[in-house]
Amino acid sequence: MSKAWLKSNSKHLFFLLILLLVALVVLHPYVRSWDHFLYYSDDSDTGNFVMSNHLAIRESVHEHGQFPFWNIYVNAGTPLFAGPQVGVISVVTLFNLLLPFTSLGALKLAMMLLYLLAGISMYLLMLDFKLKPRYAFLAALVYMINGSAGYLFYVYDFWSTAYALLPFTILFAKKAFESKEWIMYACISGLLLAVVFLSGSVSGFLYNSMLLSLFVAYRVFGRNLKKRASKAALVFLLVFIVAGGLISVKALPAMNFVEDSSRSAESGFDYDFYLGQGHHITANTAYRYLIKDHDNPFPTASGGTGQIGYVALLLALCSLPLFKKKRVLFFHLAVIFLLLYMTRSPISWLVWKLLPVFNQQRSVDKALYLYNFAVAALVGFGASLLMSKAKRRLHISNKASKAVLAGIMIIFFVDMAFVNLGSVMLTGEGLSKHEKANDWRFGSFYDYRKEIREQALLQDITSDPGLFRIRLDEVNALMDGANSYTVPMGLQSIYGNGNIFQQEYPTFPILAYQTGELAKMLGMLNVRYLVSRTNVTYEGFELEGYYEIPKGPSHRSKSFVSGPYLFKNSRYLPRAYHAENAILVLADTEENARQAVYYLLLHPLLDPARTAVITSRGPLSSYTPEELEKYDVIFVVGGADDLSLLRDYEGAVIPDITAGESQLTDEDISQMLSSLSNSTGPGDEEPDAAEYLKYTPNKVVISAKNRGWLVLSEKYSLFEGWHAYYGEAGSMIRIEKADAILSAVYLEGPGDVRFAYVPKGFNTGAAISAVTLLLLLAYWAYSKKYKKAAKDKTEKGNHDA
Numbered sequence: 055m056s057k058a059w060l061k062s063n064s065k066h067l068f069f070l071l072i073l074l075l076v077a078l079v080v081l082h083p084y085v086r087s088w089d090h091f092l093y094y095s096d097d098s099d100t101g102n103f104v105m106s107n108h109l110a111i112r113e114s115v116h117e118h119g120q121f122p123f124w125n126i127y128v129n130a131g132t133p134l135f136a137g138p139q140v141g142v143i144s145v146v147t148l149f150n151l152l153l154p155f156t157s158l159g160a161l162k163l164a165m166m167l168l169y170l171l172a173g174i175s176m177y178l179l180m181l182d183f184k185l186k187p188r189y190a191f192l193a194a195l196v197y198m199i200n201g202s203a204g205y206l207f208y209v210y211d212f213w214s215t216a217y218a219l220l221p222f223t224i225l226f227a228k229k230a231f232e233s234k235e236w237i238m239y240a241c242i243s244g245l246l247l248a249v250v251f252l253s254g255s256v257s258g259f260l261y262n263s264m265l266l267s268l269f270v271a272y273r274v275f276g277r278n279l280k281k282r283a284s285k286a287a288l289v290f291l292l293v294f295i296v297a298g299g300l301i302s303v304k305a306l307p308a309m310n311f312v313e314d315s316s317r318s319a320e321s322g323f324d325y326d327f328y329l330g331q332g333h334h335i336t337a338n339t340a341y342r343y344l345i346k347d348h349d350n351p352f353p354t355a356s357g358g359t360g361q362i363g364y365v366a367l368l369l370a371l372c373s374l375p376l377f378k379k380k381r382v383l384f385f386h387l388a389v390i391f392l393l394l395y396m397t398r399s400p401i402s403w404l405v406w407k408l409l410p411v412f413n414q415q416r417s418v419d420k421a422l423y424l425y426n427f428a429v430a431a432l433v434g435f436g437a438s439l440l441m442s443k444a445k446r447r448l449h450i451s452n453k454a455s456k457a458v459l460a461g462i463m464i465i466f467f468v469d470m471a472f473v474n475l476g477s478v479m480l481t482g483e484g485l486s487k488h489e490k491a492n493d494w495r496f497g498s499f500y501d502y503r504k505e506i507r508e509q510a511l512l513q514d515i516t517s518d519p520g521l522f523r524i525r526l527d528e529v530n531a532l533m534d535g536a537n538s539y540t541v542p543m544g545l546q547s548i549y550g551n552g553n554i555f556q557q558e559y560p561t562f563p564i565l566a567y568q569t570g571e572l573a574k575m576l577g578m579l580n581v582r583y584l585v586s587r588t589n590v591t592y593e594g595f596e597l598e599g600y601y602e603i604p605k606g607p608s609h610r611s612k613s614f615v616s617g618p619y620l621f622k623n624s625r626y627l628p629r630a631y632h633a634e635n636a637i638l639v640l641a642d643t644e645e646n647a648r649q650a651v652y653y654l655l656l657h658p659l660l661d662p663a664r665t666a667v668i669t670s671r672g673p674l675s676s677y678t679p680e681e682l683e684k685y686d687v688i689f690v691v692g693g694a695d696d697l698s699l700l701r702d703y704e705g706a707v708i709p710d711i712t713a714g715e716s717q718l719t720d721e722d723i724s725q726m727l728s729s730l731s732n733s734t735g736p737g738d739e740e741p742d743a744a745e746y747l748k749y750t751p752n753k754v755v756i757s758a759k760n761r762g763w764l765v766l767s768e769k770y771s772l773f774e775g776w777h778a779y780y781g782e783a784g785s786m787i788r789i790e791k792a793d794a795i796l797s798a799v800y801l802e803g804p805g806d807v808r809f810a811y812v813p814k815g816f817n818t819g820a821a822i823s824a825v826t827l828l829l830l831l832a833y834w835a836y837s838k839k840y841k842k843a844a845k846d847k848t849e850k851g852n853h854d855a
Contacts, residue, residue: 069191073173076198081169081207084162089155090501100161101502101538104211106550107140108150108157109541114751115151122751123775124811127541128550129559130523130579131769134751136307136813137254138554139212143304144253146211156503161211168218169207173198175221176427180434182225183381188459189441192369193434195463197221199470200430201347201361202423216250216258217423223247223262224269230289231273238837240289241830244296251301256308257420259301260411265424266293268391272384299826306815306822310774312414315554323416328406330417335396343396343419360422362429365466370429372436382435388428396421437462506539511601511617515583516543521629521746522582523548523767526615527590539615548579556772558648562795569656577625578655578662578793580767584621595621627663628743630756633763633798635665635730638685640674642692650691651794659727663741666765666798669791674699684763684800687726747806754809761803763792770797774814781805 078085106127111134114122121142125134134140141147145167149160176197180190197203206213223246230239243266251259267290274286298305335343345367347359362370376382394401396418405412441455450458506512515524523546526536540547548563566575573594576584584595603616637654641647647669654660654667668685670676673693679702682688687706694700700712708726709715744764748755758764770776771791778799780787789809792798799807 065187069177069187069194070174072191073177073194073198074170076173076195077166077170080199081166084166088159088162089503090158099210100208101158103139103537104146105157105161106537106541107134107137108146108161110134110751111147112150112157118750118752120750120752123813123816124751125550126749126751127544127546128537129555130546130548130767132550132555133307133311133773133775133813135304135816136311138256138308138312139254141212141215141254142252143249144211144215146253158502165207165211165214168211168214169198169203172203172214172218172221175218175225176430179221179225179228180431182228183431185434185438188456189434189438192437192459192463192466193430195466196362196366196433197427197430199467200363200366200426201359202426205359206423210255212254213258213423215253216255216262219246219250220262220265220424220427223266227266227269227289227293230293231285235837236285236289237292237833240292241296241833244293245300245830247293247297248300251297252304256411257415259297260415261421261424263294263297264405264421265388265427268388269384272387276380296826296830300823302819302822302826303816303824304819306819307775307813310814312554314772315556323413325403325406327416328413328418329398329402330419333417333419334398334402335393335419336398343422344425360419360425362426363466363469365462365469366429366433369436369440369462370432372440373432374436376435376439382432385428385431385435389425389432392421392425392428396425502538503542506543509539509616511585511599511620512539512543512545512615514599514601514620515545518582521580521749522546522626523580524583524585525549525576525581527584527586527588536615548576548581556769558772558795559769561648561652565652565656571656573623573625574662575655577623577627578767578796580627580629582623582626584623585615585617586619586621587617589619590621592621594625595623598622627741627767629768630744630746630764630766631663632742632744632758632760633662633664633666633765635686636684636763636798636800637665637667637687637689637730638670638682639667639689639691640670640693642673646691648794650689654689654723654727655793657723657727659724661730662765662793665727665730666763666792667794668798669794671788671790679703686730752811756807756809757805758801758807759804761801764799764801764807765792766797766799766809768797768809769795770809770811771795773811775816776809776811779808779810784808 107125110122110125110127114120121135123133123135125132125137135142144164146161146164149155149164150157153160153163155163173194177187177190177194180193181187185193203217206217223243226239226243226246230236230243233239247259247262247266250262270286270290270293274283276282343359343361345361346363347361373382373386377386391401395405396402402418407413437459441459444450444458445452445455524540525548536547537550539545562575562579566572569575570593572592577594583598584590584592589597598620601616601618601620603618639647639650639654641650651667651669655662660667665686670693673695675696677699679699682699682703683705685705687708688700688703689708690711694711697712700707706726708722709718742760744759745757746754747757756764756766770778771789772795776789776797778787778789779785780799780801782805787799787801787807790798790800801807
């Protein structure tokens with residue numbers, strides 16, 4: 055780096071240094087509490103979702119040498135890599151895996167870097183839009199300090215990536231239109247979009263794509279419309295071909311996961327839920343969303359807004375006379391479009407109705423960060439126009455105008471002092487009276503690891519060896535807010551994190567409570583311990599201990615992981631065990647099968663430790679006679695399309711449709727279940743557990759000692775990516791759907807069974823992404839070689855001349 059370069063770029067370096075100082079001031083809680091949680095962030099998405107996922111990734115990579123496709127800690131096992139909101143290739147992931155920090159420390163460092171990157175990218179974009187450095191800096195300052203930034207960089211690593219890279223994405227798309235090297239710049243823009251997706255921000259990918267598409271459409275208009283339209287089409291296609299190719303490695307598994315989840319396209323949100331049930335902008339909420347939120351000035355207390363404050367609003371309005379300038383017009387159009395999108399307008403309806411995946415999103419106010427981006431740019435243009443007019447009309451010197459602009463920046467910073475993360479240190483906003491009374495300026499951050507060490511209840515659970523799950527009784531939702539405690543301790547739960555889940559799963563624990571069969575059904579889910587704030591009297595749960603809840607300013611009084619009551623499930627079943635009997639539920643529809651299976655599971659005479667209830671994979675004709683002989687009973691509720699198979703079947707058929715029976719009585723079912731439960735002895739014998747030889751997120755090996763059915767308290771059967779291999783030859787065997795949501799395999803004798811998981815679509819997606827990356831590298835190498843050849847030719851020509 056030469057002195058000449060430093061001198062010519064000293065002004066830019068000065069402004070970038072100021073942006074770094076702004077990042078340190080705004081995010082100073084991260085700096086001074088590197089390994090500590092900020093109050094109310096442990097059971098928010100920061101700890102419950104983001105950090106817990108990165109903890110699972112870090113453990114799997116460091117201890118097992120494999121990137122985890124499956125999360126063993128939450129929701130009784132669930133896809134991790136295929137989770138749309140889980141970052142797999144991101145700054146956070148890299149820091150988490152490579153740096154010697156805790157996952158929380160790596161997360162905070164990554165968020166600080168992304169926050170600074172947001173300011174730098176906005177600064178460089180505004181320079182490319184021909185703004186002077188001081189006004190580009192002001193635009194960057196507004197982009198760093200607003201309601202969206204104050205919220206997103208407090209909670210979400212994936213949204214932060216989308217926010218930080220948005221200006222760069224527009225910048226390189228702009229260069230694609232203006233440079234001869236348009237292919238390279240379009241590829242970079244597509245690459246940036248892909249990074250957003252791979253960081254776990256599907257919504258950020260969609261919204262950044264929306265604004266990029268608007269920018270491409272805006273570039274069509276002007277002289278030589280036909281030529282501009284052709285260029286725009288080429289840039290658009292190349293950007294999204296590159297982005298689509300690179301994200302395939304995650305997009306295809308994610309699409310397959312979402313296809314059968316709470317966010318499937320078929321069960322997409324209706325228009326009102328898509329708007330966000332009150333989160334869209336109305337005349338009554340526009341001021342709070344867009345300018346100032348006086349009731350909740352600190353966004354992290356109740357969610358983010360797009361508030362920009364009075365100073366930024368006035369400066370943005372000053373840009374209105376520039377609407378005829380094409381470089382400014384785009385940002386005016388963007389603000390208008392986004393305001394229409396975030397209201398109940400035809401624009402929002404058309405996006406929901408026509409654009410793919412948008413009907414699977416919720417809360418259109420997520421697009422507020424796009425509004426903040428456009429307004430920040432207009433602030434730069436408005437300030438430039440205002441100062442130029444002031445200099446001409448008031449005859450202000452250049453030096454004085456700089457001082458005025460610096461004053462405006464300071465006033466803006468004060469105006470927005472209550473919408474950034476640092477405001478909790480300035481005002482205590484969002485903290486309870488108890489926390490403020492306990493020296494909140496220092497007590498508002500606490501070492502969660504120390505708290506975990508002092509949680510006697512959790513420590514006692516972890517001292518119990520073996521594989522088992524726990525249940526927090528106070529939480530009846532799939533997001534239980536305890537992962538920041540349980541995952542670091544290696545505790546697995548039947549609930550967990552994420553708002554995208556396999557649709558069949560929630561029914562099981564809900565029915566457990568509704569029917570009073572809590573111990574039995576949670577036992578089937580491998581739940582050994584139940585933690586409760588109250589002394590509950592659930593049948594089958596025995597009080598294991600009472601623990602004093604830790605007190606003091608370093609402990610969370612609202613934490614429900616402290617108990618104080620710990621109960622043990624007397625009907626707990628091992629993670630894998632041998633079942634002596636099996637009932638095949640033969641049904642013609644999924645709904646009929648589901649109802650029949652739950653009817654049997656909830657029957658008081660069904661002993662799940664002895665009898666597995668297997669859901670048929672199709673009609674009777676899809677089975678061979680040899681396969682049917684594996685079952686002791688065939689329970690017919692439909693799908694009996696080949697009665698000859700039943701006539702040759704040696705087990706019991708209920709009802710016996712081959713003999714003309716069509717009705718069943720409770721007595722028939724009770725007699726059948728009673729005979730199965732008492733086939734070899736009393737029903738209270740210990741379950742016949744199988745031994746685990748290996749247990750990792752992607753691969754499990756079990757030593758089976760018996761012939762017959764091996765039942766696993768795992769949801770492998772619900773996901774096509776799981777496969778089972780048996781014996782020394784490693785022959786693939788079918789994973790059957792057992793007990794509504796669990797899994798079972800039939801074994802011909804003792805031997806090892808290996809279960810391996812690769813998400814459906816991963817191999818295809820990885821191949822597409824690899825080819826796309828190789829083509830990009832090949833183009834880069836060719837371009838570099840071509841430039842060098844051209845340069846050498848020019849230099850040779852000059853030398854000859």
